[in-house]
Amino acid sequence: GAVVSQHPSRVICKSGTSVKIECRSLDFQATTMFWYRQFPKQSLMLMATSNEGSKATYEQGVEKDKFLINHASLTLSTLTVTSAHPEDSSFYICSASNRGATDTQYFGPGTRLTVL
Amino acid sequence: AQTVTQSQPEMSVQEAETVTLSCTYDTSENNYYLFWYKQPPSRQMILVIRQEAYKQQNATENRFSVNFQKAAKSFSLKISDSQLGDTAMYFCAFMKGGGGDDKIIFGKGTRLHILP
Numbered sequence: 001g002a003v004v005s006q007h008p009s010r011v012i013c014k015s016g017t018s019v020k021i022e023c024r025s026l027d028f029q030a031t032t033m034f035w036y037r038q039f040p041k042q043s044l045m046l047m048a049t050s051n052e053g054s055k056a057t058y059e060q061g062v063e064k065d066k067f068l069i070n071h072a073s074l075t076l077s078t079l080t081v082t083s084a085h086p087e088d089s090s091f092y093i094c095s096a097s098n099r100g101a102t103d104t105q106y107f108g109p110g111t112r113l114t115v116l
Numbered sequence: 117a118q119t120v121t122q123s124q125p126e127m128s129v130q131e132a133e134t135v136t137l138s139c140t141y142d143t144s145e146n147n148y149y150l151f152w153y154k155q156p157p158s159r160q161m162i163l164v165i166r167q168e169a170y171k172q173q174n175a176t177e178n179r180f181s182v183n184f185q186k187a188a189k190s191f192s193l194k195i196s197d198s199q200l201g202d203t204a205m206y207f208c209a210f211m212k213g214g215g216g217d218d219k220i221i222f223g224k225g226t227r228l229h230i231l232p
Contacts, residue, residue: 043207043222105220107161
């Protein structure tokens, strides 16, 4: 199957700083990427959907100014957590799909963010 | 709006036994996909099996099979000859049909323990 990578796998930062997480599709063009958040022992919660070259669509309750998403190319999407606070600590997972080519989404390995 | 319900938060079975995980969903869509994803301790989301709603035949992948009851909106996963490596969180998921760029809606998950 297709491979999606995330970088970094783990990040620890101080409160008030911004953190960028990258999601890359390694062997296919991802027209759409999705960003999820997962709290311990809970399910995945969709944060936003991003289509290449256009603004991301955020789910209700997700602050778009806090979680900045950029999908500037067909292989890369980034999630920037701005002015991070301890409550932003979580596991962030991205997935990617190629609209029209497949109906399958491929998931990255996730990024664990810890805000001190 | 679509919903996915997994009524078994946690299950344990002995190695080599067969186990069935339950899932029900609600939708007014006619064209959709159903998935079972596995999330082991590494937290990488792994697609276990996929079912297209228009297909009457139940999907099968080696030891994994589903019982898809469209009228009842039920989609259970059967794991035969369970192995220690099957220990993981299992998520049932729904996605509208149309190219893979629609969001996946996950159930809350079932934590499965395979006991030696």
